[in-house]
Amino acid sequence: MRTILAGNWKMNKDATEARALLTAVMGRSCKAPTGVEVVVAPPFPYLAMAVELAAVARDCGVVAKVAAQNCHHKENGAYTGEVSVPMLRSLGVDACLVAHSERRQYFGETYALAADKIHLLLQYGMEPILCCGEGQEERENGSFNAVVERQLRGALATVDRKDYARLVVAYEPVWAIGTGLTATPQQAQDMHAHIRGTLVRIGGEAAREVPVLYGGSCKPDNAEGLFNMPDINGGLIGGASLEADQFLALITAAGRAKQP
Numbered sequence: 001m002r003t004i005l006a007g008n009w010k011m012n013k014d015a016t017e018a019r020a021l022l023t024a025v026m027g028r029s030c031k032a033p034t035g036v037e038v039v040v041a042p043p044f045p046y047l048a049m050a051v052e053l054a055a056v057a058r059d060c061g062v063v064a065k066v067a068a069q070n071c072h073h074k075e076n077g078a079y080t081g082e083v084s085v086p087m088l089r090s091l092g093v094d095a096c097l098v099a100h101s102e103r104r105q106y107f108g109e110t111y112a113l114a115a116d117k118i119h120l121l122l123q124y125g126m127e128p129i130l131c132c133g134e135g136q137e138e139r140e141n142g143s144f145n146a147v148v149e150r151q152l153r154g155a156l157a158t159v160d161r162k163d164y165a166r167l168v169v170a171y172e173p174v175w176a177i178g179t180g181l182t183a184t185p186q187q188a189q190d191m192h193a194h195i196r197g198t199l200v201r202i203g204g205e206a207a208r209e210v211p212v213l214y215g216g217s218c219k220p221d222n223a224e225g226l227f228n229m230p231d232i233n234g235g236l237i238g239g240a241s242l243e244a245d246q247f248l249a250l251i252t253a254a255g256r257a258k259q260p
């Protein structure tokens with residue numbers, strides 16, 4: 001099973017800061033424990049720079065990948081201001097976040113739209129990182145398992161079984177994103193086991209190997225408990241990915257937790 005540590009920078013950093021952070025993360029990940037895939041998802045203007053600097057980590061044997069935070073669901077056309085999957089692919093971008101809760105919350109994105117994006121990403125040989133997760137009310141009223149299952153079914157309905165090898169899922173309870181509240185390791189483990197079961201029901205046995213990442217206020221001081229859980233295969237990190245020391249500490253924590 002792959003272990004992945006992905007950093008979602010959201011709408012942060014200017015170009016100078018982006019170069020400094022990418023240089024530090026890619027350079028220093030060479031000294032981190034091996035076996036963890038390192039993924040950075042900077043804003044669109046820095047993707048080419050990230051592809052160039054990820055080569056430094058690749059040269060020393062780290063599986064380093066670059067992800068976009070978003071893509072359009074159509075291949076090309078008159079969609080002013082949008083960025084397409086073929087554009088990302090032609091830059092050397094490896095992956096793309098899909099249905100992040102901030103896209104759902106602020107831009108009205110649905111899982112039907114996510115299905116279209118996933119279809120295109122797979123067609124272009126990229127890895128969709130599909131985000132799912134319940135809101136506060138759904139956690140409190142106990143509907144969270146049903147909500148997440150519905151999200152996954154909506155996004156994955158048309159995915160071919162052979163393509164599950166290129167899918168990554170991130171469980172991000174909306175109430176934990178950027179709030180300082182984290183799911184307990186047991187809450188996260190229970191949901192990750194539910195997600196894995198759902199993936200297998202939708203996509204068959206091959207879907208059992210889909211990495212399921214945890215996201216939501218994951219920091220160096222709470223990561224160990226989460227990463228040690230059997231169905232947690234790494235993290236999707238927001239705030240703590242903006243500081244090289246913290247992100248590197250999380251790579252190390254993921255590597256340590258997943259050592260055989």
Ligand code: PEP
Pocket residue numbers: 008172176177178179215216217218236237238239240
């Ligand atoms: C995220 O937005 O993907 C995320 C996990 O953010 P944070 O770590 O800041 O909660």
